Amino acid sequence: MRSAIACLLLASSCLVGAAKAEACSCYTAEARERISQADLIFEGRAVSTEAALSRVDRLSRSLSPDWQTRIDITTFEAVRIHKGPVRSHLEIRHYRDEMECGYQFEPGQNYLVLAFQTGAGVYMTGLCELTGDIAAIRTLLEAAG
Numbered sequence: 001m002r003s004a005i006a007c008l009l010l011a012s013s014c015l016v017g018a019a020k021a022e023a024c025s026c027y028t029a030e031a032r033e034r035i036s037q038a039d040l041i042f043e044g045r046a047v048s049t050e051a052a053l054s055r056v057d058r059l060s061r062s063l064s065p066d067w068q069t070r071i072d073i074t075t076f077e078a079v080r081i082h083k084g085p086v087r088s089h090l091e092i093r094h095y096r097d098e099m100e101c102g103y104q105f106e107p108g109q110n111y112l113v114l115a116f117q118t119g120a121g122v123y124m125t126g127l128c129e130l131t132g133d134i135a136a137i138r139t140l141l142e143a144a145g
Contacts, residue, residue, distance in 0.1 A: 024101035026128035031136035038114040040084035040123050041141065044076035046105040052093065072096045074105045076113065082141045084115075084123075093124040101126040112138060 035041065052071040076090045092115055095102030103126055105111065112134055115123040 023099060024127055026101065026131070028132065031133055031140050034114060034129070034132065034137060035083070035140060037116075038083060038129070039117040040090070040115040041082040041113070041137075042076070042078050042084065042090060043080045043082070043110065043112050044078045044090065045110050046107050047075045047077050047089070048107055049074040049105055070095050070097060070100060070102070072104075076111070079110070082144075085121075090123070093118070093122065094126055098127060101128050103127045103130050 029037070049072050052073050071093055072095075074092050074094065076092060078086075078088055078090055081087075090113075092113060094105075096104060111130070113125055114129040114137070115125040116129070118124045
């Protein structure tokens with residue numbers, strides 16, 4: 001009887017340990033490196049967010065339908081552009097699920113956004129770009145002018 005219980009406990013612990021862990025994992029970079037790698041850096045107020053599938057979107061068209069449903073587009077009113085094209089309004093794509101390094105922007109809130117170009121005029125960001133030592137990034141941007 002004891003050996004049967006021991007076998008059951010061993011089997012159940014193997015099953016629990018075999019579960020696939022899916023979580024966002026970010027590369028930690030220094031503030032200077034993050035600034036140099038980003039294609040677009042701006043401060044702005046989130047105006048609205050919509051699902052990428054709610055309209056024809058250049059980035060989403062190239063992705064499978066499963067991935068399309070996970071992307072949102074947030075429109076920002078730019079307050080200050082530190083790097084990239086100067087526009088009064090910017091659209092930033094991002095995954096909505098934190099497990100995919102997604103981020104949820106709250107309309108009316110101000111953000112410092114670092115984004116990467118994924119196509120002509122199409123920018124994307126995520127949890128890894130929006131976290132870390134934002135104060136150090138802001139200090140370097142202010143010092144640069």
